Amino acid sequence: MSHHIVIVQDLKYAYPDGTKALHGISFRLAHGESLAIVGENGAGKSTLLLHLNGYLTPNQGSIQIGDYPMTKKTLKFIRRSVGMVFQDPDDQLFMPTVYDDVAFGPMNLGLVPEDVDARVMQALNTVDTSHLKNRPPYKLSGGEKRSVAIASVLSMSPDILVMDEPTSNLDPKARRKLIELLKSFEHTKIIATHDLDMVLDVCDRTLVIHEGQVTADGPTMEVFQDVALLEQSHLEQPLRIQGCPVCCSAA
Amino acid sequence: MAKIESAFFDIGYMDTLAAQDTFIHRLDPRAKLVTTLVFVVTVVSFDRYAISAFIPFFIYPIVLIAGSNLPLPFLLKKLLLVAPFALLVGIFNPFFDREIILKLGALGISGGWVSFFSIMIRFVLSVGAALILIATTGFNAVCLALDRMGTPRVFTIQLLFMYRYLYVLVEEALRMARARALRSLNGEGMGLKVFSFLVGNLLLRTLDRAQRIHLAMFCRGFDGEIRLVRPIRFSVLDFAYVAGWTVFFILLRLINFPQFLGKWITGLIS
Numbered sequence: 001m002s003h004h005i006v007i008v009q010d011l012k013y014a015y016p017d018g019t020k021a022l023h024g025i026s027f028r029l030a031h032g033e034s035l036a037i038v039g040e041n042g043a044g045k046s047t048l049l050l051h052l053n054g055y056l057t058p059n060q061g062s063i064q065i066g067d068y069p070m071t072k073k074t075l076k077f078i079r080r081s082v083g084m085v086f087q088d089p090d091d092q093l094f095m096p097t098v099y100d101d102v103a104f105g106p107m108n109l110g111l112v113p114e115d116v117d118a119r120v121m122q123a124l125n126t127v128d129t130s131h132l133k134n135r136p137p138y139k140l141s142g143g144e145k146r147s148v149a150i151a152s153v154l155s156m157s158p159d160i161l162v163m164d165e166p167t168s169n170l171d172p173k174a175r176r177k178l179i180e181l182l183k184s185f186e187h188t189k190i191i192a193t194h195d196l197d198m199v200l201d202v203c204d205r206t207l208v209i210h211e212g213q214v215t216a217d218g219p220t221m222e223v224f225q226d227v228a229l230l231e232q233s234h235l236e237q238p239l240r241i242q243g244c245p246v247c248c249s250a251a
Numbered sequence: 252m253a254k255i256e257s258a259f260f261d262i263g264y265m266d267t268l269a270a271q272d273t274f275i276h277r278l279d280p281r282a283k284l285v286t287t288l289v290f291v292v293t294v295v296s297f298d299r300y301a302i303s304a305f306i307p308f309f310i311y312p313i314v315l316i317a318g319s320n321l322p323l324p325f326l327l328k329k330l331l332l333v334a335p336f337a338l339l340v341g342i343f344n345p346f347f348d349r350e351i352i353l354k355l356g357a358l359g360i361s362g363g364w365v366s367f368f369s370i371m372i373r374f375v376l377s378v379g380a381a382l383i384l385i386a387t388t389g390f391n392a393v394c395l396a397l398d399r400m401g402t403p404r405v406f407t408i409q410l411l412f413m414y415r416y417l418y419v420l421v422e423e424a425l426r427m428a429r430a431r432a433l434r435s436l437n438g439e440g441m442g443l444k445v446f447s448f449l450v451g452n453l454l455l456r457t458l459d460r461a462q463r464i465h466l467a468m469f470c471r472g473f474d475g476e477i478r479l480v481r482p483i484r485f486s487v488l489d490f491a492y493v494a495g496w497t498v499f500f501i502l503l504r505l506i507n508f509p510q511f512l513g514k515w516i517t518g519l520i521s
Binding site (some may be wrong): 049051053055076079080082083084086090091092094096099100104105107108109113136137138139151152170226 | 263266309391394403411414415416418450460463464466468469470472473474477478479482502
């Protein structure tokens with residue numbers, strides 16, 4: 001698996017109740033790229049993410065992860081290589097202690113206990129939370145929960161990291177720590193978010209989705225210069241790009 | 252309102268207690284579980300008018316509470332919380348069983364009252380022992396012990412999940428209740444009808460969450476079986492702990508020590 005590529009072609013999906021969520025989305029992601037998926041609430045970001053690990057099956061179109069086209073047979077391999085971090089860490093941390101939770105994935109891969117332990121400790125060390133290993137998840141702070149949720153995915157050593165709103169509900173310092181962490185990862189990354197300032201820091205490429213369709217796909221800086229496009233997609237320029245109110249009024 | 256919240260956070264306090272490090276805390280959870288079971292079965296097996304025979308059984312909780320550094324007032328409060336259930340079980344005995352079987356001076360006590368007190372003592376002993384087990388072992392370790400002793404996985408996993416999401420669920424319910432309380436003036440909107448909406452909403456949210464958790468499990472290779480790594484070792488000390496208490500309980504079951512002692516003392520006097 002040297003090519004951690006993701007190819008999505010003409011993806012269409014409507015929910016069973018008839019709500020059309022995706023109207024033909026296509027993109028291609030090369031190894032090591034980090035892609036931000038931005039768009040208004042209900043644009044289809046989460047629906048798209050749910051396709052990337054095979055939870056939802058497209059009505060039309062195809063998905064390829066690495067060397068595998070997404071089919072029922074390849075699902076097992078795909079789930080092993082795509083690590084998914086959910087928006088609410090409480091959904092992700094379901095085991096009684098932090099250690100058990102991070103060990104859940106590797107145990108399912110059928111590793112021997114020593115290897116499981118090594119992987120768990122490595123993942124916990126990466127996100128700097130090894131001191132929490134015997135704590136129950138409900139006793140952690142929001143930032144700690146998020147870090148552990150990421151560790152629980154890292155322990156499976158995925159090639160591709162998929163994250164839904166990783167910086168939501170974090171205090172500024174925890175957010176900054178998370179951004180530094182994400183920057184240090186060499187995985188192929190796909191991040192759905194409203195935090196455009198984080199996108200500036202972490203993702204070199206941005207995909208804008210509006211009403212289930214791709215309205216822009218390009219280098220982050222370029223996409224964020226297009227004010228009209230952002231406006232149309234219910235977005236705004238990242239605060240860092242907008243003029244500073246103090247300096248502007250002084251000038 | 253504040254009462255529910257504080258009562259709830261007491262559950263978390265049990266975990267804090269269980270995180271201590273004493274001789275009793277260090278014992279294998281299985282040893283403590285088996286001992287508790289033997290204790291409860293022995294206590295329950297007495298005939299319905301037994302009262303004096305229970306007195307020496309209090310040695311067990313006293314030793315454990317002292318040895319594992321548990322706060323007695325906290326445990327008593329927890330006991331009081333469940334006491335209504337036991338009261339309900341026993342309260343009708345005095346009405347149905349009016350035969351006088353005991354005389355304290357001029358006062359005749361009916362069999363109903365004796366069996367009622369017997370039930371209450373059993374309740375204090377057995378529920379107390381269960382509370383002490385959780386407070387010295389922790390809920391998760393008790394589940395692990397059950398699992399290792401052959402309880403079906405489905406059952407222990409259910410318990411673990413229940414305990415994990417109890418916190419999430421209660422917090423969610425509290426948030427909803429708070430939101431309602433803040434917007435209902437003069438008791439308007441606090442009725443049963445709104446309450447039923449609240450409960451229904453909570454159920455739907457719970458279903459949604461269950462689906463997301465299931466998804467999270469699938470994403471990490473869940474195939475229907477949950478595997479737990481947690482090496483626990485049953486040492487000679489654990490064995491001695493179980494054996495010691497078991498012999499003690501059986502002895503107490505066979506010989507009524509207070510009666511024995513009483514006879515012996517009256518024998519000395521006369």
